[in-house]
Amino acid sequence: MEAFTRNAPDWTKTATHAFDFCCPRCEASSREAKKVWLNRYAPVTMENYRRKWQEFYLCECEQVWWAWSNERPSFEDNHN
Incomplete structure (x- = not known):
């Protein structure tokens, strides 16, 4: 699984x-x-001593994008 490898994929x-x-x-x-x-x-x-990290995504449209982990919308925000 690529999601948790130590080195960034190309x-x-x-x-x-x-x-x-x-x-x-x-x-x-x-x-x-x-x-x-x-x-x-x-x-x-x-x-506040909390940690955040970069999350990288390769979209179906071939766009590669990243965002900070603390910017992720909550599950409830996506399913109301």
């Missing part, structure tokens, strides 16, 4: 920062991604 090199936690090209959710890689080996510590 496909992550062209990633664009998505500010709405969805594909910036077609607005597909992270759940629709063809591939996922979580950069859990380089977390950022925030002012």
Whole structure:
């Protein structure tokens, strides 16, 4: 499984920062991604000592995007 490998897969090199936690090209959710890689080996510590990390997604439309883990919408936000 690629999502938890230590080294970034080659496909992550062209990633664009998505500010709405969805594909910036077609607005597909992270759940629709063809591939996922979580950069859990380089977390950022925030002012409240909580950690966040980059999550990379390869969308069905071939756009590669990333967002911070703390920006992920809650499950309830997506299923009301």
